[in-house]
Amino acid sequence: MTDPLSRPPKKDPQVRTRVPTRPSHFRSRAALGIAAAAAEGRFMLQVCEDCGAVQYPPRDACASCLSVALPWRDVSPKGRLIAETTVRTSTSIYFRERTPWRIGTIKLEAGPSVMAHVHGDLAPDGEARVVSMLDKSGQGVLFAIPPDMTPNMEDDPQMREMTCDPKFRRVLITDARNENAPALAQALADAGASMIFVGEAESWRPYPHRAALAAIPNVDILPMDVTDTASVVELCGEIGGKTDILINNARFVRPGGILDRADVGFAREEMEVNYFGLLRLAQAFGPAMRGRGADGDNSAAAWVNILSVNAWSNSPDYGLFSASSAAALSLSQNLRADLWDGGVRVLNVFTGPTEDEWHQPLPPPKVAPAAIARALVAGLKDGLEDVYVGDVAKDLIDRWRAGPKILEREMMENRGASS
Amino acid sequence: MAENSKRQSYDGIVVVSPATVPYQRFSKEAAHWWIARALKQSLDAASLRPRDVDGLIVSSFTLFPDSAVGLTQHLGLTPRWLDDIPMGGACGVVGLRRAARAVQSGDASVVACVAGDTNHVDSFRRMLSSFSRFAQDASYPYGSGGPNACFALLTDHYMRRFGATREDFGRICVAQRQNALRNPHAVMKTPLTMEQYIGARAISDPIALFDCVMPVAGAECFLVMREEDAKAQGLPHAHIRATIERHNAFPEDAIQMRGGWEMDVDELYAMAGLRPDDMDLVQTYDDYPVIVMMQLEDLGFCAKGDGPEFVRAHDLTIDGDFPHNTSGGQLSAGQAGAGGGYLGLTEAMRQVTGAAGPTQVKDARHALASGFGMINFDRGLCSGAVILSGDGA
Incomplete structure (x- = not known):
């Protein structure tokens, strides 16, 4: 049997952080x-x-x-x-x-x-x-x-x-207001995360699950709004050097395609949160995480994005949200390349329609926060890069791999299935 | 397909003027410098000039970006037969085979076979990571132990399968060190006891320090020509009685426990008209002792799995009943890159021509030298062997 990992010691600020080195990454194309x-x-x-x-x-x-x-x-x-x-x-x-x-x-x-x-x-x-x-x-x-x-x-x-096992690692979850936040925090606490920072925008505005979230062991709710660069930079200054796993949980979603909307208002909001939010986080937290990829048992390990599976193929009913998700997916590939040197993994958790007010008229199956949390933690423990949660997401990626153009037609034909 | 075609004999073709440039642990010089010195040493010994050489066969890991072609211009040679043999520890036997056929068929009159490498600080590490595509993809990412780790796996398996102990491998290494003490050019100059062998620093279990060759800079050379030409020049020469080579033998074996010799060994002795017992000395390829054990078996000195018993029952030193790797082998003389594939051959040539000096085996007439090379992924792919006889034999 394996000796259980013991809690990593407090970091000595006088000791140089070990520079991440890597095993050989050269491979033939076939490999x-x-x-x-x-x-x-x-x-x-x-x-x-x-x-x-x-x-x-x-x-x-x-x-x-x-x-x-x-x-x-x-x-x-x-x-x-x-x-x-x-x-x-x-x-x-x-x-x-x-x-x-x-x-x-x-x-x-x-x-x-x-x-x-x-x-x-x-x-x-x-x-x-x-x-x-x-x-x-x-x-x-x-x-x-x-x-x-x-x-x-x-x-x-x-x-x-x-792997990117959360045990004894310190995690930042963005967007406390998101319905996923309590389930994510609970799953990470259960997996042994030593600190669970949760970023909260507009703290003055109440939301239903705040008390439940705050009651989870090791949770620390801190102010941060991914649409506000200053707040991201400020929080990074505080905890950027001890963020081992970052879970980008912020999401802005509204139904509708191009012709369903009269202006770019919601589309801009979607890009502001789903695309620029990720970019702001990456520019603030990315360098510190990349530098701490080999920092002992609680080294920086993973960056997690929770993305709509429609990043791969546009769902016309949620056409503009899909577009912002596609932008975020592309950005995540850039982030993966940038964090590569530090040995920090980018895990994308792709989900189908979620169990919330903005997908309320859609038929099941829909993905509950607990399912996302379960898949996400399992993905970290297994050290994965791509996780598909729920039947809709699994089915879509299967069809995408079989033929993106065929899937595009299928998505068009499925339009309106929600009404 | 019909069965294998019958090999032609090498009658009338001889090898002469073995040269060894004394090895150095590290060198600031390039491979070209080492190869030039070895070639000159052979030509001087044969009283030949560079323009007398019309065939060139080269093996080196560190010539990059040059190959054999670049060397012709660099060294001022105008050969009509040119070969580059990238087969590591098998390059000597394979080069000799190519050269002999070239001379025999009249495509060349004098073929110089030369192998050597330089060894800069850090050049070994750089070579390992890009040794082969399969190594890059499927072995180097696993601990990057290089050949030490690959041979550790083969050794671990061999020990489990055939009951060999570390002492058995130690017998090979200790005897070779004794031999090396009589070779003034060997890089290892102090005696090695079994206690020191067993107690050595672990490198990659079960392999420890004295199981591993030391990479050095150095070069080796010999010439292949017609017997009549050697006689006309008054050169001591050795006859090529038989040779074999084989690549990627037994791919179905889950892990290597035999080499390609096993496929061709009967033909080797049949062609030479000799038996294993007739060999007065044996030079095996010895980058790690486990592969020596396999060669003793696959070349017919004992049955598969009896290698440990064989080394317990025999004295492998120069004056022993089974003189083996009489120069000290690579384990004690050093591994000069591709030159390691020549070390046993040049020593065997000296032995059967009575020119081995301090390492001379008494009355040596017949010698077997074998080669083994290229851990492409998990096993050595190239194997070869040659039986040489002295003029009086």
């Missing part, structure tokens, strides 16, 4: 498929379309029949650890700072042998489950874990390098 699978927590390898042979390492042609048709497929993660070593001397600065480091060779039931990081609880010669994960370079790697959960398994030091 990027591992990262794509890891971003969603899937274990996928190339499988030859012609002869069915499972391939590893990723390649351009089948090693059994020379076919170049090698689509990525979910394959069985079962295998056995047939050799292992503990690396004590490494040529990489990143690993040099983290040795001893356990790796091994796993013979997969699906066919090939793979080299993988090995969890401390995996027995020598033992049965293993191989998962794809993203390492601190943001690239995909394979990780061999015990087939069944073990106590404190998530605290394995190698595993914690791959």
